[in-house]
Amino acid sequence: MIGTEVIQAIGGLIIVAAFAQLAVLLYGTWRGAALARVRQDLDNELLRQRVAAETLNREVERNKTVATWSGFRKFRIRDKVQDGGDICSFYLVPHDGKALPPFAPGQYLTFNLRLPDRDKPLVRCYSLSDSPFQTDYYRVSIKRQGPPPREPEAPPGLGSYFFHDALNIGDIVDVKAPSGNFFLDLSKHNPVVLIGGGVGLTPMLSMLNAICESGSQRETWLFYGVRNGDEHIVQEHLEALEAEHEHVHVQICYSDPKDDEVEGRDFDHGCRISVELFKRILPSNNFEFYICGPPPMMDSLTSDLREWDVPDRDVNFEAFGPASVKKTATATVSAETSSVGQVVTFARSNKKVTWDGSHGSLLELAEDSGIALDSGCRAGSCGSCITAVKTGEVSYMEEPGTLPEDGSCLTCIAVPKTDLALDA
Numbered sequence: 001m002i003g004t005e006v007i008q009a010i011g012g013l014i015i016v017a018a019f020a021q022l023a024v025l026l027y028g029t030w031r032g033a034a035l036a037r038v039r040q041d042l043d044n045e046l047l048r049q050r051v052a053a054e055t056l057n058r059e060v061e062r063n064k065t066v067a068t069w070s071g072f073r074k075f076r077i078r079d080k081v082q083d084g085g086d087i088c089s090f091y092l093v094p095h096d097g098k099a100l101p102p103f104a105p106g107q108y109l110t111f112n113l114r115l116p117d118r119d120k121p122l123v124r125c126y127s128l129s130d131s132p133f134q135t136d137y138y139r140v141s142i143k144r145q146g147p148p149p150r151e152p153e154a155p156p157g158l159g160s161y162f163f164h165d166a167l168n169i170g171d172i173v174d175v176k177a178p179s180g181n182f183f184l185d186l187s188k189h190n191p192v193v194l195i196g197g198g199v200g201l202t203p204m205l206s207m208l209n210a211i212c213e214s215g216s217q218r219e220t221w222l223f224y225g226v227r228n229g230d231e232h233i234v235q236e237h238l239e240a241l242e243a244e245h246e247h248v249h250v251q252i253c254y255s256d257p258k259d260d261e262v263e264g265r266d267f268d269h270g271c272r273i274s275v276e277l278f279k280r281i282l283p284s285n286n287f288e289f290y291i292c293g294p295p296p297m298m299d300s301l302t303s304d305l306r307e308w309d310v311p312d313r314d315v316n317f318e319a320f321g322p323a324s325v326k327k328t329a330t331a332t333v334s335a336e337t338s339s340v341g342q343v344v345t346f347a348r349s350n351k352k353v354t355w356d357g358s359h360g361s362l363l364e365l366a367e368d369s370g371i372a373l374d375s376g377c378r379a380g381s382c383g384s385c386i387t388a389v390k391t392g393e394v395s396y397m398e399e400p401g402t403l404p405e406d407g408s409c410l411t412c413i414a415v416p417k418t419d420l421a422l423d424a
């Protein structure tokens with residue numbers, strides 16, 4: 001006879017076995033679900049990468065099929081949007097209705113503005129401020145440039161006031177194709193730090209939007225410096241990008257916050273953007289840096305980054321006005337400005353002019369002599385005015401932002417050092 005204890009023991013064993021089986025079953029199911037989740041995540045990631053690659057491929061294909069243009073092309077202002085902080089965005093569409101060639105984020109447009117009380121057109125450059133993936137318009141964001149604080153009686157900025165006050169939806173502007181060597185390479189995946197001071201945010205915004213829209217998982221930090229909330233633009237847009245993209249980190253610096261503005265709520269740091277701040281916030285110095293802002297900010301950041309052992313090749317910058325940052329490369333720059341009496345020959349125009357010191361640059365001398373030279377920034381930044389030097393030498397009044405090739409010069413900031421023959 002089997003005793004009650006034996007029956008109980010067998011019953012117990014059966015229950016334990018059943019529980020063990022259930023546990024194995026549950027574990028199997030849980031493991032299966034976990035594996036399925038991991039697989040789903042991997043699939044999603046793969047899909048994201050494929051979409052990113054496909055988007056880039058399409059961009060490259062579009063690049064091949066949509067021709068850029070030479071000279072000036074007519075664009076219609078489709079929208080004019082006040083961003084705050086005296087900055088206004090203009091959405092431009094080609095007047096001929098044809099497709100827009102792509103651009104690299106960081107590049108700019110050159111405008112030929114016809115102001116009513118000026119004989120000569122006014123040339124001004126403005127960075128493209130939206131992503132190149134927005135293929136039906138170009139956008140520029142322009143700050144109204146008032147007189148310098150120390151010279152309140154001086155006339156306000158001609159080009160920016162014209163945009164703000166005179167140009168409206170439906171108006172036509174003449175625009176050169178996107179250009180400039182300051183841009184982000186979207187085919188790379190290295191981590192980047194984008195630094196925008198004031199309206200210097202515009203090229204950074206294009207880069208940041210492009211990174212997010214391409215689906216790239218590139219680690220990206222944006223440092224945006226303004227005086228206070230009055231100048232802080234596209235706040236909601238930046239917050240949304242940071243919330244939607246794990247790899248995007250936005251750091252807002254107010255150098256002079258207002259009394260009711262609170263650190264941690266309205267802005268992240270109550271200071272200027274500096275390398276000291278990077279040392280506190282960034283995990284390392286192993287980033288590629290892109291900088292655009294007022295000259296003092298660019299000066300201090302570029303030299304402090306060098307001291308922080310960031311190689312020069314990883315520091316890219318754009319000046320919106322006269323270039324101030326000193327390059328390490330050996331530029332053919334002379335500190336002394338020229339004397340007078342040199343003969344400047346414009347070889348192709350068959351004209352000889354004596355330099356009498358009354359012109360600010362060779363570009364001005366050419367224009368006043370009836371010789372049309374290309375120009376953009378008129379500050380040594382954009383490279384539009386590069387002209388071949390057939391014989392002779394020039395001096396630069398400022399350090400060129402774009403180093404011209406040997407045998408050529410940037411006429412907008414050059415003056416003759418010796419007798420000179422230009423291919424113009």
Ligand SMILES: Cc1cc2nc3c(=O)[nH]c(=O)nc-3n(C[C@H](O)[C@H](O)[C@H](O)COP(=O)(O)OP(=O)(O)OC[C@H]3O[C@@H](n4cnc5c(N)ncnc54)[C@H](O)[C@@H]3O)c2cc1C
Pocket residue numbers: 108124125126127128140141142143144145146147148151154155156157158159160161180199202203318319320321377379381382
């Ligand atoms: C590559 C590049 C990209 C750029 N991107 C942007 C951008 O995205 N957004 C943007 O807003 N800007 C940008 N800029 C700057 C822009 O091109 C203009 O330089 C800017 O708008 C000022 O031009 P303006 O015609 O309004 O002023 P200007 O007429 O050139 O005057 C400049 C300043 O000089 C002052 N001034 C004029 N006359 C006198 C005088 N007699 N005495 C003392 N002061 C005087 C004016 O009040 C003004 O403050 C960019 C520049 C470059 C080179």
Ligand code: FES
Pocket residue numbers: 374375376377378379380381382383384385386410411412413
């Ligand atoms: S006009 Fe831009 S560099 Fe001379």
